[in-house]
Amino acid sequence: MTRPAPAKRPSPPRAEAPAEGAWAAKMNRLRQRPRPQNKLRICDDTQLRQRVEETEQAAQRARIFAEASPDDEAAAQRAVEAEAAAEQARAELDDASDVLTFLALPRPVFEELIAEHPPTEKQAEEGAVFNPDTFPAALVSAASFDGMSREEAEELLNTWSVPDANDLWEAAWQVQQESRVELGKG
Structure with a gap:
């Protein structure tokens, strides 16, 4: 008994390649993309942060109403006034705050930084990819837009409270993980 030959599937339509000039313009835009950044606000005035x-919250309630x-x-009118009060409070917070800015590192720089801080044998056995004792200060410094040195990063990580030090580390780490592309969209 002979089986019929499988039906040939039609080839998908071929997409038109963009004109060379269009590709060059697109590539130029891709090269010019700014690196992602993350900001860490530091304000010790708890009353101002609460205000x-x-x-x-009051502005949001007034807007909803x-x-x-x-x-x-x-x-x-109450919504307009509540938003103005919130804007004023945010401006006061900005004035009372120090802001640290962190940039995403180019992939080869990030990978080299990890390679410069390998985990100890014990840390590697526990699943660490980098040395958690040396890498955080190195990353905070390398990602710092403000020019923080490694020694300054280490000082802050070692002298700040655990939550504040964790927030400093997270600000530098999270921007390295930020993606601004979408697969399969378009």
Whole structure:
């Protein structure tokens, strides 16, 4: 008994290649993309941070109420005033804060930095990819847009409270993990 030959599937339509000039322009835009960045705000004024949170919540409630009552001019005015108060509180917070900025490193630089801080044998057995005693300060320094030295990063990581030191590390680490592309979209 002979089996029929399998049906040939049609070839998918061939996409038109972009014109060379269009590709060159696209490649130029890809080369010019800014690296992702992450900011860490440091403000020791807990009352001011609390006031910002409260004014932002009040502005959100006023905005929701105004949207639910579109004919209520007084509600609309309260929403405008609440947003202005929140904006003022945010400006005061900005003035009272120090902001550290961290940039994503180019992939080869990041990989080289990891290679420069290999885990100890025990750390590797526990699944570490880098030495958690030396790599954090090196990454914080390397990713610092502000010019923080490795010694300064190490000092802050060692002298700040655990949550603050963790936030410093996370600000530098998270920006290295940020993706701004989408697979299969378009």
